[in-house]
Amino acid sequence: MILYLIPVVLAVFIVLYFRLYLFAFPHNRLVILMYHQIEKESHEDLTVSLKNLEQQFSYLSRKKYTSQFFSELTASTKKNIIITFDDGYRNNLExxxxxxxxxxxxxxxxxxxxxxxxxxxxxxxxTFDEIRNLDKKYFEIALHSHSHENLRTSSINFIEKDLKKNMEILDAQNIRYSRVLAYPYGKYPQKKDDKLIFFSILKKIGIDFAVRIGNKVNYYPTRHPYELCRIDIKGKDSIIKFKLKLIFGRLKLF
Incomplete structure (x- = not known):
């Protein structure tokens, strides 16, 4: 029984060591947080309460995290963080x-x-008008596909057309955006050959970065710009859990 536990313990140790290394040497770490909706009270994972969100933002400010847009990423990422919200809910604007x-x-x-x-x-x-008029000092717009289909189960032909449509509509609406894609549902092709073809399409249409979920802190600069991880902040995460996620990402231990 003990012999069976050794690989598990070793794997946990390696994961913890790597994530603590990134915490100890912050020039190589990039934290990307993922949110969706904001409401005064939260009753589901994809909605953060206003109280919790302000507590989290206050913590980031006190600890002197520097939030960046993807368009501002540089090789030096000491205490840099990217805060992301998906889908364009009106409560984000509120x-x-x-x-x-x-x-x-x-x-x-x-x-x-x-x-x-x-x-x-x-x-x-x-609305497109509201998105267009967001203060560019505080907001960056990026891509989330047009139809929000699962890209893992979609054809390459559909994916290319759908992503181009996402960009064409934003262009037509005169909305400035960064060429960064958040995969709908965090899904994208996983088989080696399919993934290579998929990434070649992203490069062809000019995508600079793409984000999945993954719930890990990123090593940056990265050799995998289309597989950056985001840390999913749940609606009822306590401030302690939030702090732990900033260090470790999400571990099943927590």
Missing amino acids: YLPSLLEKYNLKATIFIPTEFIEKGYNNYSMM
């Missing part, structure tokens, strides 16, 4: 501007253009 200004932070919002055109379930979404 709550984020004042919080970002108060704590001198920035946020990247990934826009799936079909959600803005047609809506998404019964959620209230931002």
Whole structure:
């Protein structure tokens, strides 16, 4: 039984060692946080409460994290952090501007253009006018595909057309955006040959970075610009759990 546990213990040690190394040598670490909705009270994982979000932003500010846009990434990433929100919910517009200004932070919002055109379930979404008029000092717009389909199960032909449509609509709406893609549902092709073809399409259409979930702190600069990890901040994460995620990402231990 003990022999069976050795590989598990060793694997946990390696993971912890690597993540602590990145914490100890912050020039090589890049933390990317992932959020979705904001409400006064949170009742689900994809919605963070206003109280929790302000507590988290306050902590980042006190600890002198420097939030960046993807367009500002450099090789030196000491205490740099990228804050991201997916989908373009209107509650982002209601709550984020004042919080970002108060704590001198920035946020990247990934826009799936079909959600803005047609809506998404019964959620209230931002309009193209509202997205266009976001303060560029605090907001960066980026790509989240057009139709928000699972790219892992989509054809290469569909993926290329869908991503181009995402960009074409933003261009037509005169919305400035960074060529950074957040994979819908965090999914993208995993088989080696499929992945190589997929990444070649991203390069062909001019994508600079792409983010999955992964729940890890990134080593940066990276040799894998299309596989950057984001740390999923859940609606009811305590401030202690948030602090641990900044160091380790998400570990099943927590």
